[in-house]
């Protein structure tokens with residue numbers, strides 16, 4: 001790190017040197033808020049409201065059904081899918097957008113298992129995001145062919161790759177700790193063991209460098225509403241290595257995945273390309289909103305995003321160490337930058353009320369059970385001095401014991 005101890009002036013100097021600072025003006029960030037939850041719901045791009053209004057009022061309101069052809073609605077999902085592909089180094093022709101991350105996991109996991117019919121194990125990490133585990137459990141039960149979800153610790157993954165493993169399913173950056181896997185290395189190890197690999201990029205796309213093609217990844221999924229700033233419940237994306245497409249069969253065989261949707265044939269025939277991994281009518285309003293966020297991500301050089309993200313996570317961790325000593329806060333994100341995504345996770349037994357107190361004072365992160373305060377770093381719209389201010393408020397919440405107030409201790413639905 002730069003120096004120790006840090007001062008607010010140091011951080012103001014980092015803001016002055018920040019090549020990404022102009023991106024902040026492209027987003028709405030409310031006054032008085034330090035937004036450290038863009039890993040859960042990205043901020044609103046200023047251009048989104050006008051784009052969505054145009055789709056609603058003009059394309060839908062005036063164009064009506066004609067807009068499928070005249071406004072290019074039919075081509076929009078494919079176009080934005082390829083744009084997201086540029087953010088994550090996808091091989092051309094392998095990307096589709098639509099459905100949710102959970103549903104896309106189901107579709108791709110099923111395809112992977114069919115490609116390894118003689119194997120029965122889905123290998124994953126115990127600390128993976130729950131929906132990933134639930135989907136695997138549900139699929140194994142549905143198939144009723146003896147498939148098993150085998151869960152290990154992160155350091156045990158490579159050693160657990162044996163000839164029973166059909167697919168290795170991992171989240172590249174862990175939602176809880178922010179720890180990042182070596183995508184290329186583990187993909188290679190899985191392939192050496194004869195297994196396929198499915199990467200969940202929910203906390204990676206737009207946040208850390210990803211090169212799916214170089215890593216020779218087989219499958220990937222991810223969210224549109226986190227670092228891609230596509231809006232709440234934005235359509236998700238999926239990736240299938242184009243080399244596998246001819247053989248890959250997907251379990252939800254809808255008309256958008258048909259070779260000729262408007263031939264209205266009775267029998268299902270899969271489309272030749274990645275369209276076969278899609279299902280039904282894509283949500284145009286949401287996809288239009290997502291495109292605004294993705295276009296911004298494409299303008300920001302990933303090397304700069306990564307450099308600023310690492311500087312932010314380092315500064316934030318350092319400030320907590322320097323200014324919040326003695327409060328029992330324990331940083332659980334990796335200290336080694338190469339192993340770190342774009343968040344700092346801090347464990348404390350009273351993490352829930354502490355986060356509620358922070359939110360009430362404009363420092364918005366989130367809580368992840370059982371005991372983690374999660375602070376996401378979004379280089380496009382958060383600055384360094386804001387990190388100082390956030391840590392000072394955290395220090396005050398701890399010093400005054402403000403978090404003990406009853407109102408911060410009532411559990412709400414979304415944490």
Ligand SMILES: *Cc1c(COP(=O)(O)O)cnc(C)c1O
Pocket residue numbers: 100101102103129131132171175200202203223236
């Ligand atoms: C956020 C997240 C999801 C969310 O899935 P949805 O279907 O969009 O609700 C899935 N997996 C991981 C790893 C996530 O972080």
